[in-house]
Amino acid sequence: MEKNELGFATRAIHVGQEPDPSTGAVVVPIFATSTYVQEEIGKHKGYEYSRVSNPTRTCLEKNLASLEGGRTSHVFASGMAAINAMCTLLKSGDHVVCTNNLYGGVPRLFNQILTNYGLEFTYVDTSDLHAVERAIRRNTRIVYVETPTNPLMTLSDLKAISQIAHRRGPELVVDNTFMSPYFQKPIALGADMVIHSTTKFLNGHSDGLGGVVVCTRPEQAEKFAFIQKSAGAILSPFECWLVLRGVKTLAVRMEKHDANGRTVAAFLSRHKKVKKVFYPGLPDHPQYELAERQMSGFGSMITIETGSLKNAQRMLRKLRVCFLGESLGGVETLISHPATMTHAALGEKGRRAIGITDGMVRISVGIEDAEDIIRDLDQALAAI
Ligand SMILES: Cc1ncc(COP(=O)(O)O)c(C=O)c1O
Numbered sequence: 057m058e059k060n061e062l063g064f065a066t067r068a069i070h071v072g073q074e075p076d077p078s079t080g081a082v083v084v085p086i087f088a089t090s091t092y093v094q095e096e097i098g099k100h101k102g103y104e105y106s107r108v109s110n111p112t113r114t115c116l117e118k119n120l121a122s123l124e125g126g127r128t129s130h131v132f133a134s135g136m137a138a139i140n141a142m143c144t145l146l147k148s149g150d151h152v153v154c155t156n157n158l159y160g161g162v163p164r165l166f167n168q169i170l171t172n173y174g175l176e177f178t179y180v181d182t183s184d185l186h187a188v189e190r191a192i193r194r195n196t197r198i199v200y201v202e203t204p205t206n207p208l209m210t211l212s213d214l215k216a217i218s219q220i221a222h223r224r225g226p227e228l229v230v231d232n233t234f235m236s237p238y239f240q241k242p243i244a245l246g247a248d249m250v251i252h253s254t255t256k257f258l259n260g261h262s263d264g265l266g267g268v269v270v271c272t273r274p275e276q277a278e279k280f281a282f283i284q285k286s287a288g289a290i291l292s293p294f295e296c297w298l299v300l301r302g303v304k305t306l307a308v309r310m311e312k313h314d315a316n317g318r319t320v321a322a323f324l325s326r327h328k329k330v331k332k333v334f335y336p337g338l339p340d341h342p343q344y345e346l347a348e349r350q351m352s353g354f355g356s357m358i359t360i361e362t363g364s365l366k367n368a369q370r371m372l373r374k375l376r377v378c379f380l381g382e383s384l385g386g387v388e389t390l391i392s393h394p395a396t397m398t399h400a401a402l403g404e405k406g407r408r409a410i411g412i413t414d415g416m417v418r419i420s421v422g423i424e425d426a427e428d429i430i431r432d433l434d435q436a437l438a439a440i
Contacts, residue, residue, distance in 0.1 A: 059122065064238060065307035072118030073300060086297045087111045108285045112293040116300050117268075120258070123237040123303065124250050126270035130280035131296060135233065135253025136161055137289040138267030142229060142251060144283055145197075145276075148174030152198045153191040153226070155182040155212065157205040157410045159233075159253075160399040182212040183343065185220060192224045202231040203240075203350075207359040207394045207418040208411060209334040211343040214350060218246025233257070233385070238310040239353040248272055254291075256385030259302040260309050264295040309387065310353065312423040317356035319426040320419065320433070324360055329371075329437040331415075332361040356421035357384060359394075362440060365414035368393055370439040372417065377424065377432035384420030389429050392418045 059071050075082050087110055094100040103109055113131060121129040132138040139162060146152070154166070156179035166177045180187040182201050192199070199221045203212040214230060221228045229249045230242035236257040242250050252258055254266035271277045284290050291299075314337075321335040336347035337354025347354060362368045372380050378389040382397045392398060395414045399407055407413075421429060 064123065067122045068119070068306050069304045071122040072115040073304070084112060084115045084297065084300055086293045088293055106293070107288050107290060108281075110290075110293050110296070112296045112300070113291060116291075116296040119300065119303060120252075120254075120268050121270055123306075124232070124270040125237075125241055125243045126250065126272055127274065128277040128280070129268050129270040130277075130284055131254065131291040131299075132267040132269070132284075133289045133291055133295075134265040135251070135255055135267035136165060138251050138253075138269050139231075140165060141280065141283045141287065141289065142198075142249065142269050143170055143175065144287065145279060146175055149195060150174075150197045151176040151178065151193050151195045152200055153178050153180060153182075153188060153196055154200040155202050155205060156180055157208050157210060157412075158200075158202050159206050159231070160394075160401045162202075162231075163406075164401040181210070182217060183210050185213065185216050188217055189220050189224070192220070192226060194225075196224070196226045198229050199226050200229050200231075202234070204234055204336055204347075204355075204357065206234065206357070206398065207334070207416055209336055209341070209357065209359055211336060211346050211350065213346055214242050214245040214247060218248075222246065234357050235351055235353075235355055236306060236310055236385075238306055239314070239355055240351045243270070243272055245350070249276065254299050254302075255383065257310065257313070258306065258385075259299050260306065260385060260387060261298070261302055262383060262386035262388065262390075264298040266291045266295050266299055309423055310355075313356035313421060314353040316421045316423060316426045316429065317354060317358060320356075320421050320429055321354075321358050323430050324358065324433070327434070327437060329362070329367075329440045330360045331363050334359040334361075358419045358421060360417050360419070361413065362415045362417055362437075365395070367440045368415050368417050371436045374436040374439045375432060376435070377428050378419070378422075378436075384418075386420070387423050389422035389424060389432075390420045392420075394418055 092103040117129045180191045218228045227248035230247040250270040325333045335358045
């Protein structure tokens with residue numbers, strides 16, 4: 057059977073994860089080597105130096121390209137390293153249109169580092185297609201979208217944006233971290249590149265950082281292989297192995313994340329202490345219809361409005377089963393406070409401009425028993 061005819065869960069386990077030909081080991085080995093012996097000058101087995109390529113990394117890159125439906129993928133030391141690598145495709149004078157509600161570390165990179173190199177960034181509400189169209193200029197090279205956004209869970213219509221971008225010139229790059237390729241396939245909707253922080257759902261166990269860029273065209277693949285070799289922010293063989301192990305259970309984990317996400321969101325939407333719930337799987341989400349059309353599940357990212365910083369503090373202090381911490385997408389329920397954590401770098405004015413309040417609390421619902429998560433949230437909310 058051709059590999060591309062296999063279902064998602066089968067590809068997650070088998071693509072790039074063939075038994076080791078030299079030993080028969082069922083699990084891809086960690087090739088902890090910096091270099092490779094050569095038989096004579098220019099004669100080797102395809103590997104010369106581990107910054108350029110490493111067999112464990114090759115296996116992961118094949119696997120992630122298959123899961124996203126791309127041509128190749130290239131892994132980096134973190135999600136931010138992957139985003140930074142993608143931006144090195146740009147030249148001074150180029151312009152990028154981006155979602156105005158990105159993970160806070162991304163505008164920090166764009167505004168505080170990359171603008172020093174002559175790049176320009178315009179932030180718009182990419183759920184508004186007219187705003188995207190209006191923001192594109194003659195020198196716009198990339199439209200950069202996160203959907204759903206963090207922490208407001210606003211969706212952008214990827215198919216419509218790819219049509220606008222391709223008619224006007226730029227490429228569409230989508231950060232698919234929140235949904236994982238299990239629930240959302242941006243390339244099938246027209247994206248030119250897909251980015252992930254593999255730190256999140258792809259790894260799934262909160263035990264390693266990583267990032268990936270998935271490409272759709274051979275010339276992009278060549279450029280990213282060159283960037284890995286030249287700039288060197290590659291993912292280590294051990295962390296590649298952790299992601300390879302993580303993706304084997306991606307399908308079952310995402311099903312459970314989604315089931316728990318729906319149950320917890322329904323509970324929170326009925327709770328008296330919760331002023332508002334942001335979750336694309338609730339029928340009163342303003343883009344529920346787009347969520348159903350664009351995603352095959354709603355995932356497990358939920359944001360709630362507690363009303364004030366004091367209320368958020370009161371609640372977060374009381375958590376027992378759920379952990380207070382940055383990050384998301386692990387098997388454990390992780391709760392964060394966007395205003396002081398992921399979006400602190402935006403400053404109060406920046407946060408206010410896009411609607412992030414001090415009372416917001418973001419929940420990455422894990423795969424524990426839903427009843428235990430709910431009981432923990434209920435007793436914590438009682439402190440408000
Ligand atoms: C949506 C999104 N993209 C990118 C990143 C950056 O990834 P990393 O922390 O692996 O550098 C994050 C981190 O939280 C994220 O949430």
